[in-house]
Amino acid sequence: MIRDLELAFVKLHILYHADKEEVFGVGLMEELSRHGYEVSPGTLYPTLAKLERGGFLTCEARTIDHKQRKYYRITKAGISLLNEMKSKIEELYREVVSG
Ligand SMILES: [Zn+2]
Numbered sequence: 001m002i003r004d005l006e007l008a009f010v011k012l013h014i015l016y017h018a019d020k021e022e023v024f025g026v027g028l029m030e031e032l033s034r035h036g037y038e039v040s041p042g043t044l045y046p047t048l049a050k051l052e053r054g055g056f057l058t059c060e061a062r063t064i065d066h067k068q069r070k071y072y073r074i075t076k077a078g079i080s081l082l083n084e085m086k087s088k089i090e091e092l093y094r095e096v097v098s099g
Pocket residue numbers: 013016017031032035
């Protein structure tokens with residue numbers, strides 16, 4: 001249950017950062033660990049793939065220094081979802097935190 005809730009927060013972080021800039025797996029893991037989320041590659045990569053399949057992220061593979069890396073950016077559908085979630089986060093915050 002806790003993992004389910006955390007995973008929702010992780011997805012929101014991913015959408016938020018993919019809106020600001022291109023993101024990739026390792027960079028996201030570092031960013032998320034700064035926020036206290038220890039996300040393993042076994043969780044993160046399937047989550048990114050799921051967001052991509054859902055049409056919320058686009059993925060582009062590029063080779064840098066002989067290493068292939070997948071870069072993700074938010075899509076229009078992802079921006080809509082993020083905006084919808086922002087108002088829900090605000091609403092939740094008002095009740096649960098500020099209450
Ligand atoms: Zn973040």
